[in-house]
Amino acid sequence: MILTFSVFPSPKVSNTVVEPYNATLYVHQLVKNVDECMLLDNEALHNICFRTLKLTSPSCAVDDLNHLISAIISGVTCCLRFPRQLNSNLRKLLRI
Template identity: 70%
Template sequence: MDSVRAGPYGQLFRPDNFVFGQSGAGNNWAKGHYTEGAELIDSVLDVCRKEAESCDCLQGFQLSHSMGGGTGSGMGTLLISKLREEYPDRIMMTFSVIPSPKVSDTVVEPYNTTLSVHQLVENSDESMCIDNEALYDICFRTLKLTTPTFGDLNHLVAAVMSGVTCCLRFPGQLNSDLRKLAVNLVPFPRLHFFMMGFAPLTSRGSQQYRGLSVPELTQQMFDAKNMM
């Protein structure tokens, strides 16, 4: 939290919107959902309520969280269910980072993810799934990075999140709000888990020498190697 506040983007956040806990959830979903997270949830909801009340026309909520740890999965899903209770007619959209045994060695990640998915099926309207292993594969294979840092992974995630929310932030004909996005993408209410593809992806060294046509871009976008 302190590194975010002191970083280059610290001024984007209101100082009283930071909510701190004294201890983590220790990679335990139940701790995040029922004990440690439950102690903090009221102050988090107060911050959300203040922001919601200052909106002219609230479309919904976007939550970015991981599903492998304890806080992101346990407390993240608790926050989703509480927001769903308080704002039942608003859209709930999540960006959920799915763990991989190749990237992390935490034994309980599959359990945390399974418990989180159950909550997301019930309480979320749109879930954008981001696979940790796919991010690393893109960094190694496509971007030709030998030792990808978390900054490199976050840069990829930020680019794809920016692309997904672009239609909400700028005027356009299609998917102009969260509800229209759901109408066009969700066939049945419980089937709301989306994969994200991104193009063009090229290594930094070859960016200036590469020109892509529209068919090439489209093919790249639907290629399994570019799915996150």
């Protein structure tokens, strides 16, 4: 099972011109080669950092975004790392 976490760019947050092109070209590979893909919106992550977490310093925004993404990945993959009866299995999502 191949599981990926992909961050899609946003024109409000992006500082690189080629980000939308890279994301568009990469979608084909995701559809073709991946079993499960968790898509993360860069603008939504940025809004969570500044509105919900009340972070105001734009200089450390990349570190904060990376920390938020790592918390998301840790929460989603918890059932794979700590198998319990209460935890649902990601493989069950493939059957739905």
